[in-house]
Amino acid sequence: TKVHFAEDCVGEKATSVIEAAEFGEIVVLENVRFHAEEKSNDEEFSKKLAAHADLFVNDAFGSSHRAHASVAGVTRYLQPAVSGFLLEKEIRYLSDSVNSPERPFVAILGGAKVSDKIPVIENLISKVDTIIIGGGMAYTFLVANGKSVGKSLLQEEMVDTAKDLMKKAKEAGVNLMLPFDFVVADDFSNDANQKVVDEDNIPDDWEALDIGPETALAFGNVIKSAKTVVWNGPMGVFEMPSFAEGTDAVAEALVEATKYGATSIIGGGDSASAIKQAGFSDQVSHVSTGGGASLEYLEGKDLPGVTSLTDK
The missing domain is CATH 3.40.50.1260 (Phosphoglycerate kinase, N-terminal domain)
Incomplete structure (x- = not known):
């Protein structure tokens, strides 16, 4: 499986990399914790993250105690929002x-x-x-x-x-x-x-x-x-x-x-x-x-x- 890396997580660079990816390929975005809006669970930042996808899967149990944009905020604008197999376990x-x-x-x-x-x-x-x-x-x-x-x-x-x-x-x-x-x-x-x-x-x-x-x-x-x-x-x-x-x-x-x-x-x-x-x-x-x-x-x-x- 081909993996693409984006040097941003909400900007034009991320959008262009995502749009260029083909079915079955993976896009890895820049670490969201570089952005202050992540920890503050910023509404606009959450919306921008949600705009990248059709559904949300949380498989990061180690981050699930944090009310951050990529963990909780994004689920307000990107649904269905479901648990992954590790989180379920x-x-x-x-x-x-x-x-x-x-x-x-x-x-x-x-x-x-x-x-x-x-x-x-x-x-x-x-x-x-x-x-x-x-x-x-x-x-x-x-x-x-x-x-x-x-x-x-x-x-x-x-x-x-x-x-x-x-x-x-x-x-x-x-x-x-x-x-x-x-x-x-x-x-x-x-x-x-x-x-x-x-x-x-x-x-x-x-x-x-x-x-x-x-x-x-x-x-x-x-x-x-x-x-x-x-x-x-x-x-x-x-x-x-x-x-x-x-x-x-x-x-x-x-x-x-x-x-x-x-x-x-x-x-x-x-x-x-x-x-x-x-x-x-x-x-x-x-x-x-x-x-x-x-x-x-x-x-x-x-x-x-x-x-x-x-x-x-």
């Missing part, structure tokens, strides 16, 4: 897992900041059986439980929120699991001195950079018993080999759960990078192509790129 996996999961349903949440995951936790508390907390966000929960975390990543302003989330989980009968041993280091470096300590013995001048082996085992046992698992966020600084074992252990448990019939969904972003780095991308049910989009879906938000379609 993404929504089907996420929707089924969150709204009608086979149980036990386990959500694994990691990453750096509690503030990034509050809406996800609040939305999932009424849906899951277990929430596993790891990564940098775990240390705020530990402080909320009265623990000292040394120089570990901490959002002090979120400690009370962490307390409230743990209370809500308990009231809902949800098992909220926190790490209880850690790999700590005397510097934020792959070559730093490191050791494993429990939650009561993190040195004041050291920082935790990964979950410990006992925690990884406990998390893994729960994951392997699940029938639906959603993972969003690593367990530690997995980019450094010295602190990737906890994240790798979670990935291995997900693979094991999948082998025994669980639906396992990796929520894009760092989680997708982590499962790829561990070499298991093809051994889980689904690896999302959109970190931000999957996160917003797990928060319970509508995605503009989906809700704007005439045929979902």
Whole structure:
């Protein structure tokens, strides 16, 4: 198939290239994000994009959480507007897992900041059986439980929120699991001195950079018993080999759960990078192509790129 490239996406150059293309050929337009009107969802810009075609197919799940001209605005002037096969697959996996999961349903949440995951936790508390907390966000929960975390990543302003989330989980009968041993280091470096300590013995001048082996085992046992698992966020600084074992252990448990019939969904972003780095991308049910989009879906938000379609 012949592919044509246009150096514009709405101007005369784009129009001339499109008109010159023959049936069965493809025209690739300049990146719309070079235009300020794209992010502002400008009406005239949307109309110009719509003028190029007879119908619209959105197959970019990774952009579907953005109310931008080429994602949502164009659908007001170009219909039918339908989902592509990848978008359909993404929504089907996420929707089924969150709204009608086979149980036990386990959500694994990691990453750096509690503030990034509050809406996800609040939305999932009424849906899951277990929430596993790891990564940098775990240390705020530990402080909320009265623990000292040394120089570990901490959002002090979120400690009370962490307390409230743990209370809500308990009231809902949800098992909220926190790490209880850690790999700590005397510097934020792959070559730093490191050791494993429990939650009561993190040195004041050291920082935790990964979950410990006992925690990884406990998390893994729960994951392997699940029938639906959603993972969003690593367990530690997995980019450094010295602190990737906890994240790798979670990935291995997900693979094991999948082998025994669980639906396992990796929520894009760092989680997708982590499962790829561990070499298991093809051994889980689904690896999302959109970190931000999957996160917003797990928060319970509508995605503009989906809700704007005439045929979902």
